[in-house]
Amino acid sequence: MITHIVLFKLKDNSPQSVEETANVLRAMEGQIEELKSIEVGLDVLHSERSYDIALITKFDSMEALEAYQVHPLHKKVIEHMAKAREASVSVDYES
Template structure:
């Protein structure tokens, strides 16, 4: 059973330049996990480009082998480094996971 893992964040920065830099940094750090974290098949990160006043700012879309791979991903040391990078740059986080 493949697992899809989505996370969305609202950025903390208020100025456009910092928000863009933070979004790019988050994307770069997360996408670097592909090939590093076992069971992580694919991962992409997208910044919101429409209706910024109503929508969340960034979304992570990932695919993992199974629920065990998702659990391992969440505690993988390289993922935890990215978490520490992301935390000070965001104000809110929401996620959803489902089997396909």
């Protein structure tokens, strides 16, 4: 299993903007065959070093993760995130 985690810091981190972007991410659930699980978490601490949204996804293999990366729905999410995010960081590991 591969776990893929991305943290997003948004340009506009108002509650409405954060929720709107979280819903864009959540909309992938059940729509991409390779995506075995998805969790979208919103930051509750709001510290200086906090990111606004955490995306945690799981895949059966690296090949499945690669297929997800080029899936048309994921590409639309990437377009949204490119406009909405100020910064992002990620980590991928075997779980």
